[in-house]
Structures are given as C-alpha cells and as structure tokens.
C-alpha cells in the first residue's frame with residue numbers, strides 16, 4: 001500500500017505549551033485512520049498543521065510525495081470536516097455541496113451541468129437523494145453530517161481530515177454513522193483521518209489507529225494490536241479496559257503494593273514498569289479458591305456491579321485500597337450476584353497479563 005502522508009519530526013508550540021512534540025508518522029493511501037488521544041494531547045493541532053491552518057516550527061510534511069510546508073490550505077488537496085459541520089444555513093443541501101466546487105480559487109467548475117452532475121453523484125454517494133432542495137436548517141443531525149462530508153468530497157481531495165465528526169450527534173446516531181462513514185470512504189477511496197476522543201469509535205472505525213499522548217504518537221497499529229498489545233501503560237490506561245499495577249520486576253515476579261505476581265517470558269519494553277491485566281480476563285471465585293497452574297490469584301472485597309448491556313463490570317477493592325475491575329460477558333454465563341462487602345478470589349492466567357519494564 002502506498003503512503004499518502006508522511007510527517008517527520010513535526011513540532012508545534014503555543015507559547016510555552018508544546019502541542020506537538022516531534023510527530024513522526026506515515027499514513028497509507030485508501031484507508032481509514034482513527035486518531036485517538038486524551039483531551040489536550042494535540043489531536044486538533046495535528047489536523048490543523050496537516051491542513052495548513054497552522055505552520056509547525058520545525059519538521060516536514062509530505063503529501064502525495066511532495067513537501068507541502070509552504071503550500072496554502074486550499075492548494076493542498078486535503079479536505080476538512082468540522083465537528084459543528086459549518087454549513088451555510090441560508091443555502092439548500094444542493095447549494096451547500098456545490099459551493100466549494102463553484103467558488104474555489106483553483107479550477108472553479110463553471111459549467112452548470114458539470115456542477116449539477118457532480119453534486120448529484122455526491123448526494124447519491126452519501127445517501128441524501130431526495131433532500132437536494134431542502135434547507136440545511138430543516139434536516140437531521142446525521143443528514144447535516146452527510147452534507148458536510150459531501151461538500152468536502154465533491155472537491156475530490158486525496159485525503160479528508162475529520163475533527164470529531166460524530167461529536168455533535170446523539171449516541172444512537174453516532175453508532176449508526178460509524179458504519180456509514182466507513183462505507184462512504186470505501187466508495188470514494190480516499191484516506192480519512194478521523195479524530196476522536198472515544199476508544200470504541202477509534203477501534204471500530206480505523207483500519208489503522210493512532211494514539212497521541214502529550215504531543216507524540218504513542219502507538220500506531222491496527223485495532224486488534226492496539227487493544228490487545230498496548231505499547232505502554234499510558235496507552236493501556238487510555239483504553240480503560242486494563243487493571244494497571246505500578247511496581248517493579250524482581251527476577252521472575254512483579255512486585256506491587258497489592259501483591260507479587262509471577263511473570264511469563266514476555267516483557268514489553270517501556271519507560272515505566274507496570275503490570276496490566278484486562279478486565280475481561282479475570283474470573284471471580286469464592287474466597288480461598290487456590291489459583292491453578294499458570295494462574296495468579298488475589299482477593300478483593302466486592303463493591304458494586306454495573307450493567308453495560310452485553311456485559312457486567314464488577315468493582316472490587318484490593319487490600320491496598322486499589323479498585324480492581326472485572327468484566328463478565330453475559331454470553332459466557334448467567335449473571336452472578338455478589339455479596340456486598342463479601343470477599344472473593346480474583347483469578348487470571350499468568351500469560352494473559354502484559355508486563356512493562
């Protein structure tokens with residue numbers, strides 16, 4: 001797969017605040033890329049630097065094989081979809097979509113028939129046929145999102161940057177629009193770089209997921225690798241599905257205030273020592289149950305359970321006060337109820353843990 005965008009050591013600060021601390025990345029052509037990171041990680045800044053709305057202090061950006069550092073935003077061939085859609089409220093769906101095509105500085109399309117044809121094709125591509133003449137104040141949130149996307153795609157960019165594109169939609173629509181956006185991207189074949197603060201959205205949508213942490217790319221991989229093998233405790237913590245213990249490796253054990261755990265042969269290199277076990281890899285047993293061969297067991301006091309639809313998350317406090325979470329998928333077993341303040345054994349396989357050292 002060829003590379004569409006390449007950034008080398010891109011740095012951007014605002015006064016003393018370093019927003020991008022040296023970004024190196026390479027994005028494949030014709031793919032869906034999710035950009036995930038906590039608030040303030042630099043996601044919007046990264047999009048704005050790629051689009052050309054902000055100039056980096058140093059580093060290079062190559063797009064489609066050419067350096068675009070000095071190229072103005074509208075000459076980069078990169079589309080931008082904003083979270084609030086930024087539609088023209090006084091124009092119809094059709095006229096909003098045609099606007100960029102007719103009014104762009106370079107190669108405006110002046111042939112009315114050509115504009116109509118391109119707009120009609122785009123309206124069909126994003127699934128808005130029948131709403132051409134409707135004012136954009138009289139369509140739903142999901143339809144506005146499609147207009148915003150169509151307005152960008154009609155100018156035939158080679159890449160589209162989307163800043164929290166589903167953020168303004170309600171939860172149900174947000175979930176439905178995930179597969180819509182993926183399908184639209186597949187039909188037009190351009191790379192989408194989609195910023196989101198939601199790990200589920202990033203994992204479910206991206207062929208590639210980028211995790212940004214304090215202005216650096218902490219990990220770039222497919223969703224499965226990121227989820228199952230987060231490269232650092234910071235990335236693991238961000239996915240909110242791992243119990244993370246900080247401590248030290250001592251020979252073949254990991255020593256934490258909550259207990260000492262034997263470790264397997266695989267240790268992930270990291271700048272901070274930590275031990276991570278996924279919420280859904282833990283079994284809850286009666287107190288006193290012995291851990292079997294290759295298993296690790298600790299005890300905790302039951303606090304509460306929370307239903308999340310297809311799973312139950314149960315919270316325990318460990319003897320050092322740490323809260324420990326266990327996720328049980330309801331397809332695996334009938335829901336169990338646990339005694340408030342009761343003691344339970346919490347057991348997992350040694351090889352399911354990730355050890356960072």
Ligand SMILES: Nc1ncnc2c1ncn2[C@@H]1O[C@H](COP(=O)(O)OP(=O)(O)OP(=O)(O)O)[C@@H](O)[C@H]1O
Pocket residue numbers: 014015017018019037038039040041042043044045046197
């Ligand atoms: N115009 C600005 N002036 C000063 N500091 C800024 C400006 N824009 C961003 N920053 C700072 O740069 C850092 C990165 O901001 P950015 O908006 O890129 O983060 P983000 O990951 O998009 O966050 P969020 O998810 O909250 O939108 C933050 O520390 C922010 O305070």
